[in-house]
Amino acid sequence: MATQDNKTATQDRKALLEGLRVELQERLQRYQDHQHRISGALDKDLEEQATQAQNDEVVDQLEDEASAELAQVERALARMAAQLGECCEECGGLIAPERLKALPYATRCTGCTALQK
Numbered sequence: 001m002a003t004q005d006n007k008t009a010t011q012d013r014k015a016l017l018e019g020l021r022v023e024l025q026e027r028l029q030r031y032q033d034h035q036h037r038i039s040g041a042l043d044k045d046l047e048e049q050a051t052q053a054q055n056d057e058v059v060d061q062l063e064d065e066a067s068a069e070l071a072q073v074e075r076a077l078a079r080m081a082a083q084l085g086e087c088c089e090e091c092g093g094l095i096a097p098e099r100l101k102a103l104p105y106a107t108r109c110t111g112c113t114a115l116q117k
């Protein structure tokens with residue numbers, strides 16, 4: 001029974017991560033579309049250009065965050081594929097199931113994450 005539960009939890013987590021990956025890829029695409037459109041607008045007045053530059057910065061930051069998150073999702077999926085999804089990449093110990101539930105793309109145990117900070 002316990003193994004069955006584990007299997008279900010792993011499948012749930014994988015489905016969740018795959019959904020998250022699609023969502024992040026779509027979000028990144030939108031940011032890139034946005035940046036592309038703005039770089040084409042050259043004949044705006046200065047004030048508008050300043051606002052756009054600010055928007056660009058915000059979008060750049062969002063894009064960085066989304067791509068970092070996507071990289072982490074890919075990493076967790078790769079570790080799951082290698083049967084290491086529940087092992088901490090730092091100490092090799094088991095990551096608590098509650099932690100994986102709360103943070104499906106976690107690849108480190110709570111102890112190692114706390115040390116990192």
Ligand SMILES: [Zn+2]
Pocket residue numbers: 088089090091092093108109110111112113
């Ligand atoms: Zn650890």
